[in-house]
Amino acid sequence: MYKTILVHADLSAHAPARIRWAATLAQALGAHLVGAAMLGVSRTVLPRGCHWQPGTLEAGYFEPLADNARRALSRFTAIAGERQVPCETRLVCDLPDDGLARQARSADLVVISQDDPDEAMPGVGTRLPEYVILNSARPVLLVPRGDPAPEMAPxxxxxxxxxxxxxxxxxxxxxxxxxxxxxxxxxxxxxxxxxxxxxxxxxxxxxxxxxxxxxxxxxxxxxxxxxxxxxxxxxxxxxxxxxxxxxxxxxxxxxxxxxxxxxxxxxxxxxxxxxxxxx
Structure with a gap:
C-alpha cells in the first residue's frame, strides 16, 4: 500500500495535471501527499540548504529561484486542498533530477510528467523521467503530456x-x-x-x-x-x-x-x- 506519494511541483504547464493525478491517488489510497519543488541549483553549491544573506549577490541570484519554487508549492497546496488530502511541501535545494531521486527515498511512489519537447523548463539539463526512474529506489508514475483527467484505471x-x-x-x-x-x-x-x-x-x-x-x-x-x-x-x-x-x-x-x-x-x-x- 502506498502511504507516501511524492509529486514534482514546478511551474510547468503540465504540473497541475500531474499534481491532480497524485492527489487523486492519495485520496483513493489514503496516502500522505508530498509536493517537492527544486531550487534548480545543485546541492553542492548550497550544502547547508537554502540559506543566504539578504542583500548579497547570492540573494540576488537565488531568491528569484526560491520565489518560483514557492509559487509552484502554492499551486500544489491549492490543488491538494481541492482533493482534501493530507499534504506537505518541500523546497529542496537541488537540481530537479537528482533532487527528486533523493526525495524518493522516503516515498512509496513518485509522480512526474512525460517530457514535452515544446516546453523547455529552466534548470532541467537531463531527460528528467529517465534520470528519476533509473536513479530512484521507488516506482515512478509517468503522467503523459496530454494531461488526461485523473482516474483509478479500471x-x-x-x-x-x-x-x-x-x-x-x-x-x-x-x-x-x-x-x-x-x-x-x-x-x-x-x-x-x-x-x-x-x-x-x-x-x-x-x-x-x-x-x-x-x-x-x-x-x-x-x-x-x-x-x-x-x-x-x-x-x-x-x-x-x-x-x-x-x-x-x-x-x-x-x-x-x-x-x-x-x-x-x-x-x-x-x-x-x-x-x-x-x-
Whole structure:
C-alpha cells in the first residue's frame, strides 16, 4: 500500500495535471501527499540548504529561484486542498533530477510528467523521467503530456518478460491492480524464440497464484512482437482500452551515464496513457 506519494511541483504547464493525478491517488489510497519543488541549483553549491544573506549577490541570484519554487508549492497546496488530502511541501535545494531521486527515498511512489519537447523548463539539463526512474529506489508514475483527467484505471496492462525489472514493476503496482476491474499480463514473443512461450506458461502459473493472493484476478496472454516491444505494448493498451500500463524500465551504462533501453525510450516518448515504471 502506498502511504507516501511524492509529486514534482514546478511551474510547468503540465504540473497541475500531474499534481491532480497524485492527489487523486492519495485520496483513493489514503496516502500522505508530498509536493517537492527544486531550487534548480545543485546541492553542492548550497550544502547547508537554502540559506543566504539578504542583500548579497547570492540573494540576488537565488531568491528569484526560491520565489518560483514557492509559487509552484502554492499551486500544489491549492490543488491538494481541492482533493482534501493530507499534504506537505518541500523546497529542496537541488537540481530537479537528482533532487527528486533523493526525495524518493522516503516515498512509496513518485509522480512526474512525460517530457514535452515544446516546453523547455529552466534548470532541467537531463531527460528528467529517465534520470528519476533509473536513479530512484521507488516506482515512478509517468503522467503523459496530454494531461488526461485523473482516474483509478479500471483496466491495466502489465508487460511481462520474466526480468527483475518487470517483477519489481508488477509488485510496485499491486495497490493499483487491486482496484482494477481487469488486469491483463502480456508477454511479447519473438519469431524463432519458441522457448519463450514455454517459460511464460511456467511464469503464468506462479504469477497467477501471487496475484490471486493479493486479490488481483489477472488474465494472461502472449503476442508476437511486430513493431518493437514498446510500440506493441502501447498498441495493445489502446486495443484493450487500458487506462494504465505497468512495465519494468531497462537501463544501461553509456559513457558513464545511465540511459534507458530502446523499448523504454519509446514508451517514455510516445505513451498517451499513464505508465508505472520500476527499475
Amino acid at each position: 483496466r491495466i496492462l502489465v508487460g511481462w518478460n520474466g526480468s527483475q525489472e518487470a517483477s519489481s514493476a508488477l509488485a510496485a503496482a499491486i495497490p493499483l491492480l487491486q482496484r482494477a476491474i481487469t488486469v491483463m499480463v502480456v508477454a511479447l514473443t519473438r519469431p524463432g524464440r519458441g522457448d519463450h512461450g514455454a517459460q511464460f506458461a511456467t511464469d503464468q502459473s506462479e504469477l497467477s497464484g501471487f496475484l490471486h493472493r493479493h486479490r488481483v484476478p489477472a488474465h494472461f496472454c502472449t503476442r508476437e512482437e511486430r513493431h518493437g516491444s514498446g510500440r506493441d505494448l502501447l498498441a495493445l493498451a489502446q486495443e484493450l482500452d487500458c487506462g494504465m500500463l505497468v512495465m519494468g524500465c531497462f537501463g544501461h551504462s553509456r559513457f558513464h551515464e545511465l540511459c534507458v533501453g530502446g523499448a523504454t525510450r519509446t514508451i517514455l516518448a510516445e505513451a498517451a496513457l499513464p505508465v508505472l515504471l520500476a527499475h
